[in-house]
Amino acid sequence: MTIYDIAKLANCSASTVSRVINNRGGVGSKKREEIESLLRKHNYVPDENARSLVMQTNNMIGILVDNTDSEHMTEGIIRIEYELMEQGYFCFIKRIAPTKEGITDGIQTLLRYRVVGVLCMGITFRDERTYVSKEVARYLSSVPVIMVNHMQVFPNPNIYSVGTDERTGFENCVNLLAERGCQHLVLLLDKGRRSGNIIRSGFDLGLRNQPGVTGKVYDGLAITMEAGAEVCKQILQEAPETDGIIACRASIGVGVLYTLQDLGIKVPEQIALISEGGNNTCRVCRPAMTNLDTMLTLCATLSANTILDVLNGRPVAHSVNLQLELHERATTNR
Numbered sequence: 001m002t003i004y005d006i007a008k009l010a011n012c013s014a015s016t017v018s019r020v021i022n023n024r025g026g027v028g029s030k031k032r033e034e035i036e037s038l039l040r041k042h043n044y045v046p047d048e049n050a051r052s053l054v055m056q057t058n059n060m061i062g063i064l065v066d067n068t069d070s071e072h073m074t075e076g077i078i079r080i081e082y083e084l085m086e087q088g089y090f091c092f093i094k095r096i097a098p099t100k101e102g103i104t105d106g107i108q109t110l111l112r113y114r115v116v117g118v119l120c121m122g123i124t125f126r127d128e129r130t131y132v133s134k135e136v137a138r139y140l141s142s143v144p145v146i147m148v149n150h151m152q153v154f155p156n157p158n159i160y161s162v163g164t165d166e167r168t169g170f171e172n173c174v175n176l177l178a179e180r181g182c183q184h185l186v187l188l189l190d191k192g193r194r195s196g197n198i199i200r201s202g203f204d205l206g207l208r209n210q211p212g213v214t215g216k217v218y219d220g221l222a223i224t225m226e227a228g229a230e231v232c233k234q235i236l237q238e239a240p241e242t243d244g245i246i247a248c249r250a251s252i253g254v255g256v257l258y259t260l261q262d263l264g265i266k267v268p269e270q271i272a273l274i275s276e277g278g279n280n281t282c283r284v285c286r287p288a289m290t291n292l293d294t295m296l297t298l299c300a301t302l303s304a305n306t307i308l309d310v311l312n313g314r315p316v317a318h319s320v321n322l323q324l325e326l327h328e329r330a331t332t333n334r
Contacts, residue, residue, distance in 0.1 A: 003017050003018060003021070003044075005042075006035065006038050006039060006042065006044060010031070010034055010035050010038055012031065012035070016031070016035070017035055020032050020035045020036060020039075021039070021044075043138070059088060059090060059116065060089070060090050060091075060092050060113060060114070060115045060116065061084055061089050061090070061091055061092070061115055061116060061117045061118070061119065061307065062091075062092045062093075062094060062110035062113070062115035062117070062118045062119070063077060063080065063091055063092070063093045063094065063118070063119045063121060064094055064096055064106045064107070064110070064118060064119070064120045064121065064122075064125075065077065065093060065094070065095055065096070065121045065122050066095070066096055066097075066098050066102075066121070066122030066124040066125075067095075067122055072277065072294065072296050073121065073122065075296055075297065075300075076121060076148070076149075076296050076297075076299070076300040077121070077300075079296075079297055079300035079301055079304070080119060080148075080300050080301075080303060080304045083300075083301055083304035083305065083308070084304055084307075084308070087308055089308075092110060092113055092115060094106045094109050094110055096124070098122075098124040100135060102124075103124070103135045103136070104135055104139065107135065107136070107139040107140060108139065111139065111140075115143065116143060116311060117143050117144045117145070117146070117307045117310070117311055118140055118143060118144075118145045118146070119145075119146045119148055119303055119304075120136065120145065120146070120147050120148060120150075121148045121149070125147055125148075125150055133154065136159065137154070137156050137159065140159075141156070141158060142158075143158065144158050144159075144160065144307055144310040144311065145158060145159045145160065146160050146161070146162060146303045146306050146307045147159065147160070147161040147162070147163075148162055148299065148300065148303045149162070149163055149164055149299055150162070150163045151163035151164075151165065151319075152319075153318065153319045154318075154319075160306055160307075160310065160317075160318055160319065161318075161319045161320070162299055162302045162303045162306060162319075162320045162322075163299070163319070163320070163321050163322065164294065164295050164299055164322045164323075164324055165322065165323055165324060166195055166198050166199055166202060166324065167198050167199075167201055167202035167205070168202060168324070169202060169276075169292050169323070169324030169326075170187075170199050170202030170203050170206065170246065170276075170292070171202040171203070171205045171206040171209070172206070172292075172324075172326055173202075173203075173206065173274050173292055173326065174202075174203060174205075174206025174207060174210060174213070174215070174246075175206055175209070175210065176274070176290075176326060176328065176332060177213075177244035177246070177272055177274065177332065178206075178210040178213050180244075180272055180332050180333075180334050181243075181334065182213070182243045182244030182272050183212060183213050183214065183243060183244075184213075184214050184215075184216075184239065184241045184242050184243050184244065185203075185207070185213060185214065185215045185216070185243075185244040185245070185246065186215070186216050186217070186218060186235055186239065186242050186244070186245045186246070187199070187200070187203045187215065187216070187217045187218070187246050187248070188217075188218050188219075188221055188228070188231060188246065188247045188248060188249075188252055188253075188256070189217060189218070189219035189220070189221065189248050190219075190220075190221050190222070190223045190248055190249050190252065191219070191221055191222060191223075193219075193248060196219065199248060200217065203217070203246070216239055216242075218231050218234070218235065221252055223249045223251055223252065224251055224252070224255065225251050225252070225254050225255035226255060227251075227252055227255060228247065228251065228252035228253060228254060228255020228256040228257075228259070229255040229256070229258070229259040230255075231252070231255075231256070232245075232255065232256040232259040232260060233259065236263070236265075242271060243270065243271055243272065244271065244272045244273075244274075245271060245272070245273050245274070246273075246274045246275075246276075247273070247274070247275045248275075248276050249275070249276065249277065249278070250275045250276070250277050250278020250281045250282060250289075250291065251278070251281075252275070253274075253275030253278070253282070253289060253291075254275075254278075254281060254285060254289070256273060257273055257285060257287075257289060257331065260273075267287060267331050268287075268330070268331050268332050268333060268334040269334055272290075272331060272332045272334055273289060273290070273331040273332070274289075274290045274291065274292060274326075274331070274332060275289055275290070275291045275292070276291065276292040276294065277291065277292070277293075277294045277296075278291060279291060279293060279327070282327070282329065283329075285331075287329070287330030287331055288329035288330045288331070289329055289330075289331045290326065290327065290328045290329045290330075290331050290332040290333075291326075291327050291329070292324050292325075292326055292327075293324055293325040293326070293327055294324060295322045295324055295325065298322060299322055302320060302322075306320070
């Protein structure tokens with residue numbers, strides 16, 4: 001659908017449509033409303049290809065991301081950029097608001113620059129609300145799309161997913177602690193964790209499969225060592241029987257670990273401890289902390305390679321699910 005098609009439908013000139021698109025004057029309110037309605041109806045996206053020298057090479061890949069403040073997200077973007085640039089592609093990174101309007105705006109921004117493919121990163125795209133997949137399918141039907149860290153299999157032939165299985169990962173954390181003799185477990189969730197329900201379901205499933213093992217959840221935590229220290233003291237006061245803790249962030253886990261040591265509680269003899277993520281941090285802790293590897297680097301690499309394979313006509317799996325790995329270290333070796 002071009003500007004001339006819209007003009008024909010509205011029975012006006014292309015320049016009139018252009019003035020509406022660019023929010024310029026000289027168009028009556030009734031005609032403006034008619035043109036705007038047609039633009040929405042036909043999902044018109046202005047072509048900015050001619051305005052960008054870089055885009056003329058037709059090797060731009062878009063990345064939609066909902067959070068560039070996260071260290072994990074930044075690492076993933078850097079890995080994807082590296083893999084794509086090694087093969088001669090450029091990246092256009094667009095941060096979006098986690099709403100229907102935010103997703104639509106981000107997609108249309110990328111389409112204006114004629115990207116040849118799109119990677120969608122962030123928990124927004126793992127949202128079970130149907131509008132997310134509908135917006136992606138609606139506007140991105142003409143280019144390959146990779147849903148990064150997403151386990152859903154899409155019916156759309158151009159949408160691929162590369163995901164990590166957090167549910168099974170946290171179920172395995174419970175299993176490991178139960179195998180090490182822990183019977184009273186606590187899960188620590190950070191504030192605003194959008195995958196919190198997935199994590200909780202894995203934790204609950206693990207408890208159901210371990211008769212006699214109980215569990216409690218503390219959520220709403222800040223992602224800091226101080227928050228870990230405070231909740232550790234709270235647990236010891238409210239649930240002194242606790243003998244196993246799973247922290248969803250390494251910084252929280254480190255705060256728990258050092259507080260236990262300050263209070264003279266032996267790790268792992270009295271309380272065993274697991275953290276998600278933070279591979280480097282967990283390795284250098286003393287004692288070294290068992291952690292659930294988020295497989296972020298591998299997930300990002302596979303996502304970049306998937307879109308490269310699609311663009312180059314190579315066969316690829318429509319969906320890839322990575323199992324998170326537990327690296328057992330001293331804090332669970334009891």
